[in-house]
Amino acid sequence: MTPEPAGHAPTTDPASLGAEVAGDLLYLGFQARFLAESVRDLARSEGLHPGLAGFRMDPRSTVIARAMRCATDGKGDLCHPGPLAPGPALAFGATPLEFLRHLAAKGTSPASAREGGLSWTDLRRGMIGWGGPLGGTATQVLAGAALAFGQRGEDRAALVFERHSALQSGGWHEGMNLAGAVRAPLIVVIAAPKRADRAGHSDIGAAAVSYGVVFARVGTEPPEHLFQTVAAARRRGVRGEGPTLIELLHLGDEDRWAPHDAFAARAMAAEGLSEHDLDAIQRAAAVGVAHAVARLEKEPGPAARDALAPVCTDGPPPPPWTRRDPPGPDTPAPDDLTEQSHAE
Amino acid sequence: MPNEAPAHVARTRSGEPATFLEAISEALWEEMERDERVFLMGEDIGAYGGAFKVTRGFLERFGPSRVIDTPISEGGFTGAAAGAAHMGLRPVVEMQFMDFISPAYDVLTNYIATSLYRGAGPMPLVVRGPVGGGNRGGPFHSQNVEMAFFHTPGLKIVYPSNPRDAKGLLKSAIRDDNPVIFEEHKGLYRAPHCREVLPAEDYVIPLGSARTALEGEDLTIVTYGLMVHRSLEAAAELARDGIRADVIDLRTLLPLDEEAIADSLKKTGKLLIVHEDTRTGGIAGEIAIRMNERSFEWLDGPILRVTAIDSPVPFSGELEDYFLPGVRDVVTAARYLVQY
Structure with missing residues (x-):
């Protein structure tokens, strides 16, 4: 049996999160869901790379990222959204339009169309983008960033999302080993095991134990539970008690949204929200994504000479x-x- | 914690000549005292003081948060250095031997070197360590790694030949906002003939600037690192026959000081490139094509190169001596070129 993070207090009471966080989780969840749908639609209509036609997102990623201390002044927590973008990116302050610009490699994209992938780097908002072609690089980089936080005694932590296949790369193990050795305030989320990701060693809990790292496994637990698990891991990291490894068990398309929908129902009850209120939150999220999609078509591509950046x-x-x-x-x-x- | 620098990092303060290795220690020490963002990572650099003792006494002075003994995982700690650099620190990573940099190739070329271009911002970090043969280290402790990285836009590569340059260039590298690979030839570390009194004041030598190690008119020898000394020995022998070589010490390989090479070539019309690295894909090829592109009209003969042979570095002394370029090779090539 794998140990649960110390200080963890499971609950299914949205009120325990506070109205602001609960509202954010609802909004971010809907926004990420609509954005993922738009990405698939755009890919099918050649507005985005066809390889994105099967793009899915996991709403648990939004909850995990929102449990961090997000800021826009370069002094908050750090996140590598990894394979579960856009959820974490949105939680860290990215807009749907920025996300679509990046995927479409527009001249206005955050990385000026010189980088693709699912995420980009914006240190002001605490985002570290794609780490390269090999799994595990982001864990190394975020371990170093977390080391810097610990060295300076800052109230900051780093969060990295990796695919399950990272466990099959030496780089990931090097990053975890180093993070464990220096007790870095790092939270590593291993996500969505499927296809070739399953081919190798898969006992993530055993890996965590070997690095002296606290481990948690998440399936269909309520968002409140997940939020508090991550928040506790963050507090432990900032106290100098080292990293936490979280495994997100793979969920099917139907199952993955069930916890969010159930949470919405509980949140309505707890916060006294009406159907109308919930609908307003959904509409606000949908309008933002629709605006981004409409705007994307009018955005210019990069000029050829943009390749000549220093x-x-x-x-x-x-x-x-x-x-x-x-x-x-x-x-x-x-x-x-x-x-x-x-x-x- | 003691503030006094250990003897091997205080030669300049006491007015004594410093070795190449001591000059590097001094540069690291002074930069860590000057800027608290500078910190060191590497294998056995703390309690043990480093495989070559470059960082002996650093742990006691700067503490374990700035002198970090890492696990044996070059890729992992180089990647971590990148993260720390993102957060405003200025890491200096030691490779125990530069041969061990290959596990970090991915993060250096794919992540670190591309950072600025990808819009992820500057990446102020230094990866430094010992290179080169002649110490009977065999294939895994003797390599020159510059050309594994020379092809990667976004990196800088420094390869000094003497204590003064090593100290000034390393200080520049640490202060630079770009990733720098800093190669230190083991054959120079404690070489008695390399000892020199260094400037007492804080000084830096800009990256990308070559120096003229010897002035001459008959041919240009472009070289760097330990081969500067071999080339100067060759030049002395050539001088006895009335052949005067212009010896250019590149100091920085990336960016390459093309102007210095072209200026010398205008004067001599003959170009010989000498490097300890192996032949195929060596920097001589790049220098030759650049001079062909921009200075063809000045050439009065073929561009020649003296290099190691295309093989792994052999372990046996007899084999390694044959493998490495020597003074005799430089003299022979220079005579041929001058007579062309």
């Missing part, structure tokens, strides 16, 4: 002439060749 802070962009504009007979000779004869 790769170093003090360096000029790489010269393109050898390929784009090769020197020909009319290319002026450098001054030093015309001023001096080298023929003698």
